[in-house]
Amino acid sequence: MAPETTPAPDDRKPGDESPEAAPHYHGHRGRLRARFRETGGQGMPDYEILELLLALAIPRRDVKPLAKDLIARFGSLADLLAAPLDQIERQDGMGEIAAIAVKTVREAALRLLAADVVKKPVISSWAALLDYCRARLARESREETRVLFLDRKNVLIADEGHGKGTVDQSPLYIREVVKRALDLSASALILVHNHPSGDPTPSRADIDMTRDLAKALKGVGIALHDHLVIGRHGHASFKSLGLL
Structure with a gap:
């Protein structure tokens, strides 16, 4: 026994x-x-x-x-x-x-947050998208860039990291982003990155890079809907600021 x-x-x-x-x-x-x-x-x-x-x-x-x-x-x-x-x-x-x-x-x-965003039109789930972006990036100690790829109905089909850098800069290779968008048959995308300083105000480098990316995407028929900068104290939208 x-x-x-x-x-x-x-x-x-x-x-x-x-x-x-x-x-x-x-x-x-x-x-x-x-x-x-x-x-x-x-x-x-x-x-x-x-x-x-x-x-x-x-x-x-x-x-x-x-x-x-x-x-x-x-x-x-x-x-x-x-x-x-x-x-x-x-x-x-x-x-x-x-x-x-x-x-x-x-x-x-x-x-859990992504479940309210993936496979849904970003326009109708914009608040959920912002919540997700803030949760993922607002508290990061280094700059990180993510690209949200959308189909022709503005449904999110992929969310991918495309650069992780230092406390004040993150590399983005425009050619790689364009190639990935074409591979996914994306019709548009949203760029998202964080400012570890907490201040989401776009820098001069942010503005120049965004315009270069928008121009490259436009050349292959893909739209850049927005560039969101995430900080602990809020976010900035290039579209709302008239920078796109």
Whole structure:
């Protein structure tokens, strides 16, 4: 007969464990889960949501101090989710598994936002498109350029990264963008990039590059609908500013 096994503390019902058998944080963790079930997480501070997440990746340690340290270092849960993987891994108490768990949440959130945009006309889902672009780019520490390719009905058919650079510039190779648009049979596109400084005001280089791209696309019958610059404090639209 196989020996009886003792259930893991996290799987026990309240009252099943003795004080000696269950670490002090298991009761606290159970109360957090109960609050989350009742509220869906609404009203819970960032560090408690993070604590619940870290508990799944680091089940045998009290992660409340680690969650508070991470929020203090990065500023908020949103800033932590947007931070580079290697920076999260370097935090004392974190490792590859926990850091990847954090980044997985961000990717899942981006895909949730993208679901309201992909395969839909961008004009009718413009607010959702802006939400998606802000979530993906507003908190990035380096400039990144993305290209949204549209079909003849202005339906988004592809969202691709086409350059990741430094804190104040990101390379864009116009020939590659035009070639990719032709490969996708795109009829139009929207250019999107971020300003890590937080100020979305287009630079002189942004304006010159956009005009060069629009001219190259026009030569092959493809329209450049807009160029969005994303910052923490808002966004700028070349079309709305009269720059396109």
